[in-house]
Amino acid sequence: MASGNSNIPLTNSYTHLADLKITRSGSSADIPRSARSRLGSMDDLTKYEKKIYQGEAGYILEDVPHLADYLPDLPTYPNPLQDNSAYSVVKQYFVNTDDTVVQKVIQHKNSSRGTHFRRAGPRQKVYFESDEVRACIVTCGGLCPGLNTVIREIVCGLQIMYGVKELIGIHGGYAGFYSKNTVPLTRKTVDDIHKKGGTILGTSRGGHDTIKIVDSIQDRGINMVFIIGGDGTQKGAAAIYQEVKRRGYKCVVCGIPKTIDNDICVIDKSFGFDTAVEEAQRAINAAHVESESAENGIGLVKLMGRYSGFIAQYATLASRDVDLCLIPESPFYLDGQGGLLEFIEKRIKEFGHMVIVVAEGAGQDLIAQDMKSMDTKDASGNKLLLDVGLWLSQKIKEHFAKKKKTLNLKYIDPTYMIRAIPSNASDNVYCTLLAQCALHGAMAGFTGMTVGLVNGRHAYIPFYKITESTNKVSITDRMWARLLSSTNQPSFMNKGNVEQEKNEEEEHLQAPVTATNNGNK
Ligand SMILES: Nc1ncnc2c1ncn2[C@@H]1O[C@H](COP(=O)(O)OP(=O)(O)O)[C@@H](O)[C@H]1O
Numbered sequence: 161m162a163s164g165n166s167n168i169p170l171t172n173s174y175t176h177l178a179d180l181k182i183t184r185s186g187s188s189a190d191i192p193r194s195a196r197s198r199l200g201s202m203d204d205l206t207k208y209e210k211k212i213y214q215g216e217a218g219y220i221l222e223d224v225p226h227l228a229d230y231l232p233d234l235p236t237y238p239n240p241l242q243d244n245s246a247y248s249v250v251k252q253y254f255v256n257t258d259d260t261v262v263q264k265v266i267q268h269k270n271s272s273r274g275t276h277f278r279r280a281g282p283r284q285k286v287y288f289e290s291d292e293v294r295a296c297i298v299t300c301g302g303l304c305p306g307l308n309t310v311i312r313e314i315v316c317g318l319q320i321m322y323g324v325k326e327l328i329g330i331h332g333g334y335a336g337f338y339s340k341n342t343v344p345l346t347r348k349t350v351d352d353i354h355k356k357g358g359t360i361l362g363t364s365r366g367g368h369d370t371i372k373i374v375d376s377i378q379d380r381g382i383n384m385v386f387i388i389g390g391d392g393t394q395k396g397a398a399a400i401y402q403e404v405k406r407r408g409y410k411c412v413v414c415g416i417p418k419t420i421d422n423d424i425c426v427i428d429k430s431f432g433f434d435t436a437v438e439e440a441q442r443a444i445n446a447a448h449v450e451s452e453s454a455e456n457g458i459g460l461v462k463l464m465g466r467y468s469g470f471i472a473q474y475a476t477l478a479s480r481d482v483d484l485c486l487i488p489e490s491p492f493y494l495d496g497q498g499g500l501l502e503f504i505e506k507r508i509k510e511f512g513h514m515v516i517v518v519a520e521g522a523g524q525d526l527i528a529q530d531m532k533s534m535d536t537k538d539a540s541g542n543k544l545l546l547d548v549g550l551w552l553s554q555k556i557k558e559h560f561a562k563k564k565k566t567l568n569l570k571y572i573d574p575t576y577m578i579r580a581i582p583s584n585a586s587d588n589v590y591c592t593l594l595a596q597c598a599l600h601g602a603m604a605g606f607t608g609m610t611v612g613l614v615n616g617r618h619a620y621i622p623f624y625k626i627t628e629s630t631n632k633v634s635i636t637d638r639m640w641a642r643l644l645s646s647t648n649q650p651s652f653m654n655k656g657n658v659e660q661e662k663n664e665e666e667e668h669l670q671a672p673v674t675a676t677n678n679g680n681k
């Protein structure tokens with residue numbers, strides 16, 4: 161028998177902490193007159209209410225919005241899952257309404273309980289009848305293994321578990337809402353898409369126009385929007401949610417975090433990351449074989465990682481063949497005592513070959529100084545990077561030539577290969593669970609939220625929490641130290657740099673209710 165509580169207050173001692181305001185990007189001038197007339201006052205346009213509740217012993221719940229927050233009289237219905245034979249044997253299938261997931265698992269006997277998020281999963285009551293749902297899915301930003309698996313599971317889950325019939329795909333990212341046709345999604349059309357890389361819906365950067373997007377959502381009668389994308393996409397999703405709420409329109413907006421770089425904060429890791437790290441091994445193996453087979457051989461592999469070097473870090477730790485790993489978070493210098501070139505020369509002298517892994521965002525300041533380049537951006541406003549792999553190859557070659565030493569350097573650039581493949585088995589399972597948690601939350605009326613894994617449990621996380629900072633490799637924690645000791649490379653940091661880094665992280669962790677997942681690792 162399925163069981164679960166409904167409408168139980170989380171504790172009886174909650175105090176409402178704050179209704180804080182954040183500023184929305186854009187201004188009233190961006191909003192067409194036709195849309196403005198449907199909105200409340202412009203003052204409402206900048207309101208973002210955080211639902212933060214405080215309990216005993218420093219317990220904080222950072223809750224997600226709900227349709228009932230702005231549409232209080234909505235009818236509810238029993239969850240159709242209660243009649244589903246597959247789930248009838250599950251002891252407690254519905255999630256208790258007072259279940260929450262803690263953000264920080266490492267605790268001391270006197271520490272406060274800290275931030276929690278609402279636990280994800282099916283609820284006893286739903287806010288939509290099956291026939292009423294008209295759902296859409298959109299994928300935005302760069303590719304990532306597993307996108308198709310998430311799409312497939314949203315479609316199949318909504319159809320099988322909730323009897324939803326109307327599902328459409330928005331083609332080509334955010335701009336597709338207002339400039340392209342939609343794609344009908346059925347169990348048949350998505351049947352084997354999880355075996356393919358990329359996204360069957362297409363994706364894009366740029367083109368986010370909140371008003372046009374919400375106009376299109378309303379015009380099409382869509383009342384459930386699933387948005388799969390990275391940090392930029394989640395900011396866009398937050399703006400869509402705000403606008404939908406302002407119009408008093410019954411529509412849930414649910415984000416599913418996608419990032420090959422693993423740069424989204426709060427969540428344990430992003431789907432597709434494991435697949436990318438696994439695929440990167442093939443390039444590192446090739447670099448190792450090439451370097452071992454030549455006199456003074458160097459295999460240099462460039463991996464993705466614009467601002468965060470997680471792929472390079474984990475690919476290095478997994479491989480054990482890497483002698484030097486460079487990431488954006490860890491500054492380095494080339495020349496002189498203790499510099500990169502001196503280290504490379506020493507390592508080659510010692511072992512006769514070496515493997516270097518470099519994240520694409522590493523050393524960008526050095527390259528920019530060297531090449532006096534201009535700062536350029538992509539359509540979404542992301543910095544366009546200079547090719548660190550080519551630059552570093554050139555610098556190493558020049559150094560060895562100056563010293564009249566033999567060098568055989570092979571540069572391998574598998575950047576797009578590691579993200580354009582289908583997801584591996586464990587990422588497939590991860591994608592399936594994320595999608596299911598997203599659709600359960602949407603049916604239960606939760607909105608303005610991203611679904612994510614927090615300390616191994618699925619949770620509903622408010623958009624502002626996901627977008628307020630970026631997940632980065634912490635070069636003062638044990639994981640980076642493990643890498644340094646496995647490659648036996650210097651940190652290229654002086655004592656002053658290390659102290660500054662530690663202080664910055666300390667300040668970040670001390671900040672109330674804003675700690676990222678870095679603090680737990
Ligand atoms: N601050 C923002 N506000 C609204 N939309 C944004 C914002 N940043 C990015 N977007 C939109 O999100 C989409 C994807 O962003 P992008 O940065 O390219 O990829 P990702 O979401 O993977 O980080 C783009 O269509 C872009 O216009």
Ligand SMILES: O=P(O)(O)OC[C@H]1O[C@](O)(COP(=O)(O)O)[C@@H](O)[C@@H]1O
Binds near residue numbers: 300301421465
């Ligand atoms: O060439 P594109 O499609 O802009 O993608 C390159 C960038 O995409 C990334 O994979 C990150 O993409 P997202 O911001 O979409 O997660 C970076 O590692 C890389 O710099």
Ligand SMILES: [Mg+2]
Binds near residue numbers: 301390391
């Ligand atoms: Mg991004």
